[in-house]
Amino acid sequence: MNWMNTIAILLVAFLAVFLESYFRGLRNLIGAQIDLLPALVVYASLSANISTVALIATLGGLWFDSLSTNPLGISVLPLFVIGLVVHYCRDLIMREQLYAQFMLGLAASAVAPLFTVLSLIGTGDEPLLGWCSLWQWLVMALGGAAFTPVCFYLFDQFNRAFSYQAQPETSFRPDREIKRDRGRHVDY
Amino acid sequence: MLRRQYYMTVGLVLLLVLVVLNLPEQTAGKLKLALGGLFLPLFALAGSAQNFAEQTGNAIAPRSALLQQIDELRKENQRLHEQLVQAQEASRENAQLRRAVGWQQRVPWSLKPARVVGQDPANWWRTIMIDVGLRDKIHPNMTVLTPEGLVGRVTDVGFDRSRVVLVGDPNCRFSAQVQEPRDQSVVAKGIISPSASSLDRLLVDLVFVPGGSLLKPGQPVLTSGDGGIFQKGITVGQIVDVRTNDHGLNLEARVKLVVNLNRLEQVWVMLQ
Numbered sequence: 001m002n003w004m005n006t007i008a009i010l011l012v013a014f015l016a017v018f019l020e021s022y023f024r025g026l027r028n029l030i031g032a033q034i035d036l037l038p039a040l041v042v043y044a045s046l047s048a049n050i051s052t053v054a055l056i057a058t059l060g061g062l063w064f065d066s067l068s069t070n071p072l073g074i075s076v077l078p079l080f081v082i083g084l085v086v087h088y089c090r091d092l093i094m095r096e097q098l099y100a101q102f103m104l105g106l107a108a109s110a111v112a113p114l115f116t117v118l119s120l121i122g123t124g125d126e127p128l129l130g131w132c133s134l135w136q137w138l139v140m141a142l143g144g145a146a147f148t149p150v151c152f153y154l155f156d157q158f159n160r161a162f163s164y165q166a167q168p169e170t171s172f173r174p175d176r177e178i179k180r181d182r183g184r185h186v187d188y
Numbered sequence: 189m190l191r192r193q194y195y196m197t198v199g200l201v202l203l204l205v206l207v208v209l210n211l212p213e214q215t216a217g218k219l220k221l222a223l224g225g226l227f228l229p230l231f232a233l234a235g236s237a238q239n240f241a242e243q244t245g246n247a248i249a250p251r252s253a254l255l256q257q258i259d260e261l262r263k264e265n266q267r268l269h270e271q272l273v274q275a276q277e278a279s280r281e282n283a284q285l286r287r288a289v290g291w292q293q294r295v296p297w298s299l300k301p302a303r304v305v306g307q308d309p310a311n312w313w314r315t316i317m318i319d320v321g322l323r324d325k326i327h328p329n330m331t332v333l334t335p336e337g338l339v340g341r342v343t344d345v346g347f348d349r350s351r352v353v354l355v356g357d358p359n360c361r362f363s364a365q366v367q368e369p370r371d372q373s374v375v376a377k378g379i380i381s382p383s384a385s386s387l388d389r390l391l392v393d394l395v396f397v398p399g400g401s402l403l404k405p406g407q408p409v410l411t412s413g414d415g416g417i418f419q420k421g422i423t424v425g426q427i428v429d430v431r432t433n434d435h436g437l438n439l440e441a442r443v444k445l446v447v448n449l450n451r452l453e454q455v456w457v458m459l460q
Contacts, residue, residue, distance in 0.1 A: 018230045020309035021317075028450045031389075032311050054197045058204060066223035067306060069313040069343075069351070069359070072216050073208035080201050084194075117312060123209070126358045127312035128382050136311040 006052045008158055012151075013040050013060040021067045032136035034143030036151075037064060038108035041079050043151045045086035046095045046104075053083035070116070071123060078115030082108045101149045109144020113137060221346040228349075231305045235319075297419075299456040300324055302332075305349065314357035314382075314389065316340075318455060321348045329417050331458040337423035337446040338411060339455050350457075354449050355424065356382045356392045363414040364394060364424050366407050366441075376401035376439075377412055380424060383442065390445045391428070397439040403430045409443050419458070 016036035027033045037060045044056045061076030068075075086093070086104060094100045114137070120127050211219065286292070302318035320326050322345055332339040332352045340354040353360045361382075366375040378397035394409060407427045413420025425445040433440045 014226075015230075017309060018227050021227070021306040022231065022234055024307055024450065027307070027311075033309060035309070050194055050197045054201050058201060062208075062223055063226070064309060066220045067227065067317070068308050068310045069315050069353070069357075070310055071209060072211070072220045072223075073205050076201065076205050076208075084198065113311070116310075120312070127310075128314065128356075128358050129312065130383075133312070140311070 002163060004162055005155065005159060006048060006055070008155065009040055009044050009048075009052070009056055010059060013037060013056055014063060016040065017060065017063045017067060020064075030139055031132065032139035032143075034147070035064075035109065035112065035140055036144065036147055037061070037075075037079055038082060038112040039105045039144050039148040039151050041083045042086055042101075042104045042108045042148055043155055045083045046090050046093060047155070050084070050087055053087055054080060057083050070120065071125065074119050074123065075112075075116050077119065078112045081115065082111060095152075098149050101152050102145050105148025105151075106141050106145035108148075110137065110141035112144075113140055217344060221344070224349075225346070227306075235303070235305065298459040300326070300459055302350075302455050302457055304452045304455060314354040314360075314449070315343070316352050316354060316452060318350050318352055318457070319348065320457060321346045321350050323348050324457075325459060326350050326457055331418050331422070332455050333422060333458065334447050334452070334455055336448075337425070338418065339447055339449070339452065341417055342457065352455070355380065355445060355447075356389060356449070358382055362418055363412045364409050364443075365412040366394070366397075366401075366403060366409050366427065369406070369408060375407060376403060377414070378439075378441070380409075380443065389449050390425075392425070392443050392445060394427070394441040394443050395433075395438070397441065399432065399434075399436050399438055401439055403427055403439055403441050405429055 013036075020033055020035065040060065041053065041057055044053050057080035058076050061079050062073065064070070064075045065072045086108070093104070117127055117129065208216070208219075300320060302320040302324075304316050305319050306317040308315040318332070326342060326345050328342055328345055330342040332341060338355055340352045340357070340360050342350050343353045343359070344351040360380075362380055363377060364380045365377045367373065368375050376397045378394040381393045381395050383391045383393045397403065405427050409424045409427060411418040411420060411422040411424060423446050425443040428442040428444050430439055430441045432438070
């Protein structure tokens with residue numbers, strides 16, 4: 001993980017917030033907008049240090065709130081808590097497994113809006129909630145879960161393209177090499 | 189060492205969140221607009237791309253279709269011109285009558301067109317962003333509408349963009365009246381509130397309607413002018429169905445909005 005990857009994640013987070021605000025097709029079609037930030041936080045937590053996770057949660061949350069009616073800063077804490085927990089347990093998580101990526105994305109995308117709505121209610125705001133919110137929650141969770149493996153794949157490809165790769169180790173050892181010549185040539 | 193870095197990061201983020209959440213409302217609003225301003229180039233780029241696509245589409249339209257459209261527009265223009273002459277006459281007569289009775293003169297609406305550039309990314313709010321702001325003399329609480337009817341009201345205003353809270357958002361409750369279609373008489377008054385039970389963004393609830401009011405599906409719902417934000421007589425929607433509430437003390441009706449809030453591209457802000 002290098003600084004270029006951090007910048008790439010921040011750039012994708014910025015674009016993700018813009019796309020969520022600009023494109024209305026999905027909301028008109030299925031009645032809910034998918035949030036891509038939790039998936040990005042999951043990726044960052046499993047691939048970067050805690051400072052990068054904090055940076056993405058903070059900037060992503062602030063960008064999201066700046067385009068929303070949410071009070072500024074309310075989305076930061078849920079994203080950061082998710083990032084912190086995943087980062088803390090990263091040694092126990094099989095990062096390369098598609099199933100693990102999907103389940104982490106599902107959990108993060110389900111928990112983030114829940115925490116945000118609870119925080120909003122806690123601060124005295126009155127978000128639009130009802131039975132339809134359950135459907136929106138389901139769509140957000142599944143959408144985020146589906147995006148997480150895509151996110152891992154794309155960033156891994158990006159890393160492969162822009163960073164030095166470790167030379168694969170072989171079993172060859174020069175000190176154990178059996179040197180052969182062409183053999184003694186005998187003329188009869 | 190690692191643990192120390194954890195604590196420091198957690199502390200910094202917590203501090204930042206607490207500071208930002210406790211900023212004075214005006215400062216937080218300015219900060220929000222400044223952060224949102226970062227997205228302006230992207231919104232402009234997306235808008236230009238959309239315009240380019242439309243222009244490209246127009247360039248390849250067949251000549252016969254364009255001629256047909258011109259013909260239709262000419263006819264419509266002629267019809268509207270006739271209506272305008274009649275309306276001017278009616279307006280003059282209305283002004284004379286108002287003067288005779290001593291009523292206040294009705295001020296004509298002054299409208300500013302605006303383009304919808306974005307929507308709220310969160311699912312629990314219903315707001316849009318439009319491309320007019322302080323530069324265009326837009327102020328909070330101005331009415332936003334389309335030729336079909338009411339859209340919402342302006343809440344936050346930046347230099348060149350504003351946020352509009354749509355009808356159906358928890359922050360856009362207002363008084364409305366139900367009219368009898370035949371004689372335009374007022375049947376009942378109530379409060380337009382969000383309908384959280386429906387996924388359809390075009391359905392809202394009309395609540396606190398006095399029990400015994402003769403509400404029927406199909407009756408038009410208009411702004412009542414009470415509350416001072418929306419002018420009287422702007423079309424909101426039509427009643428879909430009615431149910432009793434609080435043991436018959438109140439009635440509740442579902443109202444289908446006349447404006448398709450899912451397909452908003454262009455709106456008008458009422459300046460006066």
